[in-house]
Amino acid sequence: MTHLSPISRAACIGGGVIGGGWIARFLLAGIDVTVFDPHPEAQRIVGEVLANAERAYGLLTNAPLPPRGQLRFCASLAEAVADAEWVQESVPERLDLKRRVLAQIDAAAPPDALLGSSTSGLKPSDLQEGLAHPERLFVAHPYNPVYLLPLVEIVGGQATAPATIARAKTVLDAIGMKGVVIAREIEAFVGDRLLEALWREALWLIKDDICDVETLDDVIRYSFGLRWAQMGLFQTYRIAGGEAGMRHFLAQFGPCLQWPWTKLTDVVDLDETLVEKIGAQSDAQAAGLSIRELERIRDENLVGIVQALKAGNGGEGWGAGRLLADFERRLQAKAEPAIAIDVEAPLALVETRVSPAWIDYNGHMTEHRYLQVFGDATDALLRLIGVDLAYVEGGHSYYTVETHLRHLGEAKLGETLRATCQILASDDKRLHLFHRLFAGPDGREIATAEHMLLHVDTHAGRATPAPAELLSRLAPLAGAHARLPAPPAAGRAVGQKRAPLAATA
Template sequence: MKSIKAAGVIGAGVIGSGWVARLLLNGIDVFVYDPSKEAPKYVNKVIDNAERAYNKLLTSNLPKKGKLLFSASISEVAKSCELIIEAVPERLSIKQSAYEEIESSADKNLVIASSTSGILPSDLQAKMKHPERLLVAHPFNPVYLLPLVEIVGGSKTSKNVIEETSKKFTNIGMFPLHIKKEIPAFIADRLLESVWREALWLVNDDIATTEEIDDAIRYGFGLRWAQMGLFETYRLAGGEAGMRHFISQFGPCLEWPWTHLMDVPEFTDELIEKVSSQSDHQSGQFSIDELTEKRDDNLVDFLKVLKDNQWGAGNSLKEFDESLSGSINKIEFSELNLSSPILTYVSKVPKEWADYNGHMTEARYLECFSEATTEMMSIIGADEEYILNIGSYFTVETHIRHLDEVQIGESIKAKTQVIFGENKKLHLFHWLNHEDGRLLATAEHMLIHVDLKTRGASMPNDLVLKRMGLVYEAHKKLPKPEGINRAVGDKF
């Protein structure tokens, strides 16, 4: 499936700007229409926030940033794109008017994805010439960090449009959740609405303040929901007997008059003032920019933990990060350029790799060189399958020179030269460079091939021997690296 080259965003508010950032940082050219003169300023601010977050979140490099272009009209956007995200205000007439202008200029195959948080797609597409092209793609703020996007088709939406568009969202790091039956507000917002409704009653009746309600969520069940959702959380609450036990034990409670789920407090001036003043007291000491930064920092760290644990939203991040990098050696061995050292490692410095000064710690330099060695092994054929069934290379000696500093979010890459590669021995020399070309460190590794069953030195198989020999024959013609065969420099 081809990736998106150019996308359009109609409406550059909170959600629209989040979409712009997500698309742009995935290398997609984005055409934007918003009547506000302040739109470019706001969009660029959101992009800056997204770049800051991604530098902390991802270890892989994003593709080259797409071009951002502000258009004079909706029809101008429609002529330039293959996908349009509609993020205009939540009024059916405004959205339908936007679709009419899009269809007057666009190819019939242009897909329109509405970010509506509750309007049914069948209603959205009711006046369209090509209703099969429209679906709902409802994301969550901040769009550039949260992976969920609810996908809802209308009665006339093409199944192929749903499938292909979902794949395209997956390719930019999102988790498309296909909701197969139309319902107002879809899934997530219906759940949020019930909590919001009950929270307003608690404030209205002076049971709790806005801060106390937020504390109940963020210090308690919110942490559980963030990783396991609702039903998996309650399954655990049922103990060994699981969900059946939980329902039998706590189900009768649902008949108690605890909540106001079907009843809404009247939005009087008094209630609005109460909620607003309590919110000001709770968070007024922080600017919106400060709260945004703190929110993004917390989400980055939480997502990274979930990624490490291969759980929930962390799986989407893991797949996205891996799709950006993949194996560095993406070409066939026969097509490798062996006339120079081989690129074996590319990454960004994540937050947890740094000390209190924001600089990468000594141990992480060794980790980078270890990854470069692993990639070099894979290049010559000693990959995961080989290690599982035959053997591996064990490092028996290492020497590292630390030459310069690198900070959180900066890009680094390693290249490798085979100094010796025959029989059981593999002698490697690595360079670690900053994205600006500075040499950060070098490492020299001596490795011995080992049979993992006997745990003794052994000969590699024929393929590894052949490939190792080809690289060695080419690399021994290269100049000897500066710093090779070094020990600690002081003389006693």
């Protein structure tokens, strides 16, 4: 398997919430990572973050990830960065500490290694002071959880070379992240400037007893938070302007900026009383859930949102969903050719997991997702015989014209699913398939599906014989499968009494 990224070795200095997220993001892109963090619990913390990240990726995408990179903890900073192509610094947000750590990295890392800082507010020019190679330092400010949220603000300092910014963006894009280049360096950059304004106003609302923390969070998550998940501030307000667009919105609501609504110019005093007030309300809101439990809930919610966005815009994807779709296409393109397939048994062509977006009100995988997995199995078979994207774009494809699906069992969140495909019959126009779906480590059979497909000329809109080249790829599979026992459920009618289940395959 080739690497997703132009780099194959990264070093992470600091393994806390943000550093651990970077470690997971690099590892899951197939990049080897060395880590230095003097915290006595660093390995445990990183291990827990990585476990959450792997669980989230299993729910996020079915695309073939590269083999996970190798993780190694080092006894010294110099050892960690000695062979790195990208060094990510994620130590606490103190200028003196960051300068000291960055100077050590600068002295020990290879001269051409990229040097990113996870700072959320310090200007890169201030961080470059005293470095021997300031041209390779830049801010790479991510958002938590780094392994799921794709945005990274890339900010160069006065001495940062343009080539450094370009290289950093290339690496981030390759591992599924969205590197946005901020044109000028300012404290807190763009994202945190916006968040700080909202945070400051929120503190006043709590201090003045306008609402409690749960009410404030509800106002966000049930309203504009949902809008922001798929459109930013300005595009949302463009729509709010109606057919006249943004200009009408500004004309209508611009005068409100002069009204004395906000306390943004005043800084709330975070005294002990207010800290305790917010802390107690936050404890009540958590209702006993641990931080790790809240992280898993957050990850599942984010996965569901991103997958919904991937299906948006007529299937083209939107926002973070389009980014995921593009990332998956690159994963598919870089995947190694399929290993030799055992044609003397039903073809095991699809393995996936039950995503949060697939769960219904009963807490199980909803019914149309069974058909989706079976459709993926059909697509995998078609790709195997040459019906790929280029073939479809050329004006021919197979269309499913009849389906019979049986639901035999339930699938729960996160369970592994495996679909097999048996060719029952074929000729120059028709393809008759039988799929079986198995779930969980015990491989219990939870569904079957029987499909009839026709080869079609998509331009003419009618069935047409498949070309000889395609049929020559299909023939060995169909011939081998003709020697297999016919599935007992093949040819069943709806409502027919169920036969005893066959042994799992």
